[in-house]
Amino acid sequence: MTDARPRLADVGYDTVVIGAGLAGLTAALRLAEAGQRVAILAKGVGATHLAPPTIDVLGYANGPVDSPAQALPEFAAANPEHPYRQLSIELVRASLDWFKARLGDHGYRGGLDENFFVPTALGVAKPTALLPETMAAGDLREGGRFVFVGLRGLKDFFPAYLADNVAQTPLPGRASVTTRVVELAPPLGEARDVSSAGFARRFEQPAFRESVLTELRRNLVPGEIVGFPAVLGIGGAREVWRELETRLGHPVFEVPTLPPSVPGIRVYDTMTSALRRQGARLVIGSTVAGAETGNGRLEGVVAHTAGRPLTYRARSFVLATGGFASAGLELDSSGTVREPVFDLPVAGLPGQNAPLFEPGYFDEHALSRAGVAVDESRRPVDDEGAPVYENLHAAGATLAGAVPWREASGNGLSLASGYAAASAILEVIS
Amino acid sequence: MPTLETEVLVVGGGSTGAGVARDAAMRGFATILVERGDLATGTTGRFHGLLHSGGRYAVKDPVAARECVVENPILRRTAADCIEDTGGLFVSTRWDDPGFGDDFLRGCQATGIPVEEVPVAEVLRREPRLDQGITRAFAVPDANLDPWKLVSACTRSATEYGARILPYHRVLGLEVSDDKVVGARVHNEVAGDELEIRAELVINAAGAWAGQIANLAGCVVTVLPGKGIMIAMNHRLVNTVINRCKPPSDGDIIVPIRTVSVIGTTDVRVADPDELEVTPGEIDEMLDEGEKLVPGFREARALRVWAGARPLYTPDDVTDTRDVSRTHTVLDHAKRDGVEGFITITGGKTTTFRLMAEHAVDTACEKLGVNRRCRTHEEPLPGSEEERFYWLGARVRAQEPVPNSEEIICECELITRRQLTEAIARGRPAGLDDVRRRVRLAMGPCQGGFCIYRATGILHEFEHLDHQAANSALLDFLQERWKGVQPILHGDQLRQARLDDWIFQGLLAVEHLPE
Ligand SMILES: Cc1cc2nc3c(=O)[nH]c(=O)nc-3n(C[C@H](O)[C@H](O)[C@H](O)COP(=O)(O)OP(=O)(O)OC[C@H]3O[C@@H](n4cnc5c(N)ncnc54)[C@H](O)[C@@H]3O)c2cc1C
Ligand SMILES: Cc1cc2nc3c(=O)[nH]c(=O)nc-3n(C[C@H](O)[C@H](O)[C@H](O)COP(=O)(O)OP(=O)(O)OC[C@H]3O[C@@H](n4cnc5c(N)ncnc54)[C@H](O)[C@@H]3O)c2cc1C
Numbered sequence: 032m033t034d035a036r037p038r039l040a041d042v043g044y045d046t047v048v049i050g051a052g053l054a055g056l057t058a059a060l061r062l063a064e065a066g067q068r069v070a071i072l073a074k075g076v077g078a079t080h081l082a083p084p085t086i087d088v089l090g091y092a093n094g095p096v097d098s099p100a101q102a103l104p105e106f107a108a109a110n111p112e113h114p115y116r117q118l119s120i121e122l123v124r125a126s127l128d129w130f131k132a133r134l135g136d137h138g139y140r141g142g143l144d145e146n147f148f149v150p151t152a153l154g155v156a157k158p159t160a161l162l163p164e165t166m167a168a169g170d171l172r173e174g175g176r177f178v179f180v181g182l183r184g185l186k187d188f189f190p191a192y193l194a195d196n197v198a199q200t201p202l203p204g205r206a207s208v209t210t211r212v213v214e215l216a217p218p219l220g221e222a223r224d225v226s227s228a229g230f231a232r233r234f235e236q237p238a239f240r241e242s243v244l245t246e247l248r249r250n251l252v253p254g255e256i257v258g259f260p261a262v263l264g265i266g267g268a269r270e271v272w273r274e275l276e277t278r279l280g281h282p283v284f285e286v287p288t289l290p291p292s293v294p295g296i297r298v299y300d301t302m303t304s305a306l307r308r309q310g311a312r313l314v315i316g317s318t319v320a321g322a323e324t325g326n327g328r329l330e331g332v333v334a335h336t337a338g339r340p341l342t343y344r345a346r347s348f349v350l351a352t353g354g355f356a357s358a359g360l361e362l363d364s365s366g367t368v369r370e371p372v373f374d375l376p377v378a379g380l381p382g383q384n385a386p387l388f389e390p391g392y393f394d395e396h397a398l399s400r401a402g403v404a405v406d407e408s409r410r411p412v413d414d415e416g417a418p419v420y421e422n423l424h425a426a427g428a429t430l431a432g433a434v435p436w437r438e439a440s441g442n443g444l445s446l447a448s449g450y451a452a453a454s455a456i457l458e459v460i461s
Numbered sequence: 462m463p464t465l466e467t468e469v470l471v472v473g474g475g476s477t478g479a480g481v482a483r484d485a486a487m488r489g490f491a492t493i494l495v496e497r498g499d500l501a502t503g504t505t506g507r508f509h510g511l512l513h514s515g516g517r518y519a520v521k522d523p524v525a526a527r528e529c530v531v532e533n534p535i536l537r538r539t540a541a542d543c544i545e546d547t548g549g550l551f552v553s554t555r556w557d558d559p560g561f562g563d564d565f566l567r568g569c570q571a572t573g574i575p576v577e578e579v580p581v582a583e584v585l586r587r588e589p590r591l592d593q594g595i596t597r598a599f600a601v602p603d604a605n606l607d608p609w610k611l612v613s614a615c616t617r618s619a620t621e622y623g624a625r626i627l628p629y630h631r632v633l634g635l636e637v638s639d640d641k642v643v644g645a646r647v648h649n650e651v652a653g654d655e656l657e658i659r660a661e662l663v664i665n666a667a668g669a670w671a672g673q674i675a676n677l678a679g680c681v682v683t684v685l686p687g688k689g690i691m692i693a694m695n696h697r698l699v700n701t702v703i704n705r706c707k708p709p710s711d712g713d714i715i716v717p718i719r720t721v722s723v724i725g726t727t728d729v730r731v732a733d734p735d736e737l738e739v740t741p742g743e744i745d746e747m748l749d750e751g752e753k754l755v756p757g758f759r760e761a762r763a764l765r766v767w768a769g770a771r772p773l774y775t776p777d778d779v780t781d782t783r784d785v786s787r788t789h790t791v792l793d794h795a796k797r798d799g800v801e802g803f804i805t806i807t808g809g810k811t812t813t814f815r816l817m818a819e820h821a822v823d824t825a826c827e828k829l830g831v832n833r834r835c836r837t838h839e840e841p842l843p844g845s846e847e848e849r850f851y852w853l854g855a856r857v858r859a860q861e862p863v864p865n866s867e868e869i870i871c872e873c874e875l876i877t878r879r880q881l882t883e884a885i886a887r888g889r890p891a892g893l894d895d896v897r898r899r900v901r902l903a904m905g906p907c908q909g910g911f912c913i914y915r916a917t918g919i920l921h922e923f924e925h926l927d928h929q930a931a932n933s934a935l936l937d938f939l940q941e942r943w944k945g946v947q948p949i950l951h952g953d954q955l956r957q958a959r960l961d962d963w964i965f966q967g968l969l970a971v972e973h974l975p976e
Contacts, residue, residue, distance in 0.1 A: 078963070081960075081963070081964075082963070082967070082968065083968060090970075091972075091973070095973070151968065151969045151970050152914070152968070152969055153914075153935075153969045153970070153971060153974060154928075154974075154975075155969065155970040155971070155973045155974055155975070156973075157970045157973070184868070186868050186869075186870060186878075186915050187911070187914070187915065188918075189914075189915075189917075189918025189919075189921065189922065191918075191921065191922055192917065192918045192921040192922070192928070192931055195921070195927065195928035195931070196928050196932070196974060196975055198928075199928055199975035199976070200975055201975070287968060289911060289914060289964065289968070290911075290964070354959065355955055355956055355959040356956060356959040356960045356962075356963055357956075358956060361952070361956075362950070362951045362952065362955050363951055363952065364745075364748065364759050364763075364951045364952065366951070387950075388947045388950060390943075390944070390947065391940065391943075392939050392940045392942075392943035393972060435967070436962045436963050436966045436967035437966050437967075437972065439967070439970070441963070441967060
């Protein structure tokens with residue numbers, strides 16, 4: 032018979048982070064930069080591979096938000112349980128600056144004072160605080176003449192539909208937008224149906240770019256701004272984008288497509304290489320289920336990879352397992368919400384027997400704000416507000432109180448709360 | 462008001478109306494069919510999907526059972542493309558009276574249902590997910606039946622025989638002159654205008670709405686809508702139709718349909734067939750019953766829940782709708798109410814739709830004074846000429862000859878761009894919800910997270926929609942889908958729904974589409 036008791040991982044860590052989405056990656060990288068021995072345990076990659084690379088801090092609060100810095104105080108006051116209530120503006124600002132510096136290669140632009148308004152794949156002008164330089168020319172606020180490029184075989188991008196909606200976008204002042212579409216049929220070989228990642232690989236080949244450039248150049252009129260689906264390469268995106276801009280002689284920008292998110296993968300790649308450079312350990316494909324505790328502290332977590340379970344010991348832990356979308360939270364058929372790793376208390380739920388969902392899709396649903404509540408040190412708390420474990424911190428979409436998909440606040444909250452969790456851990460130590 | 466003239470006007474585009482229109486057209490009548498929505502959006506598109514062997518009625522309703530015995534092989538021959546021959550089993554579980562098995566056998570033998578007792582061990586080998594505690598099992602020729610394909614094949618055939626099929630045409634009133642129905646006033650729901658259709662005979666095939674239509678001619682027909690709910694679970698948990706071997710009750714049948722399994726159903730008398738609410742209690746009951754047949758049923762992902770209204774014609778006042786016979790009734794309103802030129806065909810089930818149509822058109826012949834033979838039991842429907850059953854691999858195989866030759870728009874159900882545009886063209890104007898039904902778009906595990914965006918883009922392009930029309934198609938669809946998934950959201954299905962929220966509300970910002 033084999034021994035089913037968990038083995039002990041070879042070394043002890045300063046911090047173990049559970050989850051490799053933006054929240055977990057941010058916390059881990061900050062801690063590793065501060066000299067900590069860090070391990071990240073994650074079931075799989077996080078929403079980076081699905082979501083746009085923009086950092087949306089606050090896009091909608093009773094309508095589109097022009098300036099997150101101006102809107103946040105009132106927003107936090109109106110939503111007392113919201114995570115932004117506990118994250119100061121200074122901290123959010125610091126997390127944005129930190130992120131811009133870490134992703135230097137991506138040329139992130141923007142900040143907390145003004146939102147950009149960039150088209151979604153449906154053509155909605157969506158507010159966001161930070162964006163990579165490959166998306167910057169898509170800012171619609173000043174208006175302009177936009178051309179959207181369709182690529183035959185990419186079924187997740189419908190430029191004509193997008194362009195129709197962009198043309199209707201209400202703009203401030205006298206700015207006006209006109210749109211049109213150019214459909215290209217670049218050579219795809221045998222394949223008719225290519226994913227966004229497949230196109231990204233092709234864009235990294237000079238011959239493919241050449242054919243796109245040749246076909247597109249004769250279709251452009253001076254002064255036009257050219258929007259591509261966000262498939263302009265993965266590792267070499269910056270060069271691809273620069274080459275298109277210089278050789279076309281037009282500003283070029285990317286529009287995020289449906290998952291998988293090519294520009295999101297770029298963010299993940301940059302952050303995980305930085306982590307590796309800092310000596311952090313990244314274990315993707317390991318599910319954390321179970322903990323070892325003692326004296327109100329978390330001693331270790333049990334990870335299930337292939338083979339035998341493994342216990343990881345550390346002085347601090349960060350829970351960044353995401354929300355319902357990544358199974359960081361779960362609802363069972365009897366209507367009970369659970370946090371599956373530590374069985375932490377779940378806040379933000381309606382009373383017993385109250386419905387969790389409303390009949391209208393866009394209604395406010397009671398379940399939306401469910402999650403883990405934390406104290407000032409970002410530690411999950413029980414009903415009385417006392418920390419469950421002295422050394423467990425939480426960040427990202429696991430937190431209670433937000434409806435980030437409607438507020439356009441997802442990545443902003445993950446970044447700021449991941450950053451804050453690291454700060455809390457570093458404070459205790461110093 | 463524009464006017465059309467015809468011999469036979471059929472009201473209702475479910476399986477009954479489509480069958481009647483085909484039969485009437487095949488017998489040489491000039492025929493028009495009107496349906497207030499898209500075809501098969503009434504009960505037919507919301508049924509359980511079972512081609513009955515008759516087993517369900519073997520003990521309690523031998524008349525209905527015998528009709529199934531006759532019609533089942535006819536449909537296997539003439540509508541093969543709409544059928545997947547899964548076979549069916551009646552199993553006695555630990556919760557069922559073991560003595561019922563003998564009644565069941567006797568009932569099958571008396572009504573002529575081909576039945577065979579199968580050793581439990583063999584059944585468990587065939588269906589390993591079934592509860593290990595079953596005590597008896599009987600094999601019968603149940604199968605599954607695709608209602609959209611069926612209705613679409615019938616109307617296509619009807620059109621080939623010269624009929625006109627008018628979806629999105631709602632009957633507002635019937636013209637009665639000298640105690641004779643002479644036509645109908647119809648509203649074109651899309652164009653927004655009205656027209657008059659003059660007919661020698663109106664056949665009311667409005668299912669659970671038949672009472673409302675009969676009323677328009679001053680006739681009182683009591684059709685009790687009997688609400689039934691069904692839940693589609695991710696995966697084919699079973700490959701055979703599984704029935705509980707006990708007197709018919711709630712949640713006792715699981716039908717495997719393509720990549721999912723559907724459990725049903727209930728029977729609750731409701732006031733209005735357009736108001737079918739699904740309660741959490743009903744869902745819970747369904748899942749509990751599923752658990753008895755397939756342990757771990759609750760753990761599977763519930764994909765969608767929906768309800769349909771049985772058209773149960775009741776001569777007198779009956780309180781339990783399950784006591785009403787599942788056979789059908791043809792009412793000649795001349796004999797019954799002194800109103801000429803008007804027939805109602807109601808009750809029955811989709812399995813016997815052909816027979817219902819035959820009886821209705823026989824009555825029509827009698828009233829119009831002609832003698833023309835029915836041929837629908839002989840002539841296969843379009844697409845079924847080769848009598849080959851649909852099978853699960855059919856879609857995969859249809860793709861195979863030229864790999865990658867076509868864009869696949871829905872990965873869950875393997876729907877290509879061409880199938881989608883064909884479905885759009887099949888009945889204009891098409892909303893996304895119509896397209897969904899026609900090709901089963903967004904009915905797989907991801908619930909449209911990806912394909913709905915794609916389908917909207919294609920609809921916009923193919924139909925030259927402006928942004929407003931495309932946007933409202935998308936928003937309507939999201940609301941419709943929500944209605945289907947909301948009552949059963951938990952576990953992995955909630956996870957998928959949240960991902961879809963992130964895609965539509967987060968990534969795409971649908972809520973902020975321009976006016
Ligand atoms: C389709 C989509 C579109 C989005 N669009 C936007 C947008 O437009 N703007 C925006 O700002 N945000 C957007 N987001 C949200 C955003 O990208 C993140 O989802 C959000 O910020 C949450 O990040 P997170 O790090 O908390 O969790 P996630 O990114 O969800 O990561 C959770 C991590 O935890 C791991 N995990 C879960 N359970 C366990 C376990 N038991 N053991 C080990 N590991 C576990 C997962 O494998 C994963 O690595 C989108 C998200 C999605 C899915
Ligand atoms: C829950 C449930 C499960 C079932 N399961 C099975 C099964 O597994 N096997 C089986 O064989 N049978 C089953 N049945 C029975 C079967 O579904 C029905 O008997 C059959 O679909 C009825 O078809 P129909 O054409 O008569 O009615 P419908 O399909 O309802 O068609 C009537 C049509 O009339 C239209 N209409 C209404 N008012 C107007 C108007 N004013 N103008 C124009 N059109 C109008 C409606 O929109 C509707 O489309 C089930 C029924 C239910 C409720």
